[in-house]
Amino acid sequence: MRDRRISESTIHRLSHYYRALTALEREHFDTVSSKELANREELTPAQVRKDLSFFGSFGTRGLGYPVKELKERIARILGIDRFWNVALIGVGNIGSALVSYKEFARQGFNIKLLFDNDQRKIGSNHKGITVLGMDDLERQLNENKIELVILAVPASSAQVIVDHVVNCGIKAILNFAPIKLAVPDDVFLRTENMSMELEYLSFSLVNNLPRKSDRKKT
Amino acid sequence: MRDRRISESTIHRLSHYYRALTALEREHFDTVSSKELANREELTPAQVRKDLSFFGSFGTRGLGYPVKELKERIARILGIDRFWNVALIGVGNIGSALVSYKEFARQGFNIKLLFDNDQRKIGSNHKGITVLGMDDLERQLNENKIELVILAVPASSAQVIVDHVVNCGIKAILNFAPIKLAVPDDVFLRTENMSMELEYLSFSLVNNLPRKSDRKKT
């Protein structure tokens, strides 16, 4: 074992492989070559092999990779071979869309609790979940063993709320507010900035950037 | 300055600079140093300078960069110094959230048209926009001079619909379906995969991945 650090891009590509393998399984393929896997996600065979070899070799020379085993293995690496209890804070436009977003549930992310600090929303019901007030946050997160929090609040209140969430002991946060949030070093924070990709498109249009691929790097 | 190709990461960082500069302008700063700009978006001063120098030098040695000019310049580079006519296809959970997403409008992306192929949704109203049927797509896109399409349809129908959109002459598409779409080389396509960041978080939690700031050498 040489350099034991895994890059962000590799992890993101694992998500792609997982997606492709799910399709391959549905199509009843037993094995898949690095070439086929690469084609499906617009990568190169060498990159697929490098990525997968990072976690040990489970391909068979002359044949390829076993679809089912590889899929399970990647699920385990990504931590989606289990269920995650998720709380969602902010039941506005984005928030209420995310409650119903089936892809999350499909990957094992179960939104168990909803929070908002708008009195008019507290007590209301979304997909069978009752919206709670923020004062109850810590007790509810603990009692429901929440490990992951999705933040869909306005940028203006995001930092205050993320501080509160961090104080409750949460170690992983997905932020949808278009703002840079500060968290302690032991908390994992990822920010989903939906305008950024639109800006990338407008940049491409005005600069006539020749296309390389559809994939994101960071 | 020899290599004339701009990297995807640089473009994404421009979005970050733009965001920071918007805040700095609001805080009435006239100039900003690469150091300050870097701090605000958790980058390094050298990287900020390299990125900005790529588009010509507009900083002043000893002083920094002029906030207002730099912001305008980046807006021009990103193509957000103007308005874009946008159509949104698929008025489901995600789609209807995006109609109300203020950040888009703030950056000049005006959602002008809504489409869906569900008879029950056609004719309904979202934020003052009437949902149209898909058979009217080409005429409506042309008449309204739509340059950019956001796709918020189920993965199962995404490819068919993107083909239709491409046939209408659209050259830039933002896809929210968690699937790899095929488009001709002259069409810009970006895919927003919201599960991917959740998967990254679950990976981080199960692998206790040290954050970048932890690995920085002192």
Added chain:
DNA sequence: CTATTTTCGTGAAACGTTTCACAACTTGTA
């Protein structure tokens, strides 16, 4: 059984990006 084909796994090479380090320039002070 042997030859041919397929495909993996991986060190090395190529390529790309970030950081370093410093000359050059601007501002401010006296």
Added chain:
DNA sequence: TACAAGTTGTGAAACGTTTCACGAAAATAG
């Protein structure tokens, strides 16, 4: 004017990622 402090712009070095190329292994055909 002279000098100190601050900051850019940029080659060069360091670092990181992707691609190449090929040996090894397995499958397949004859």
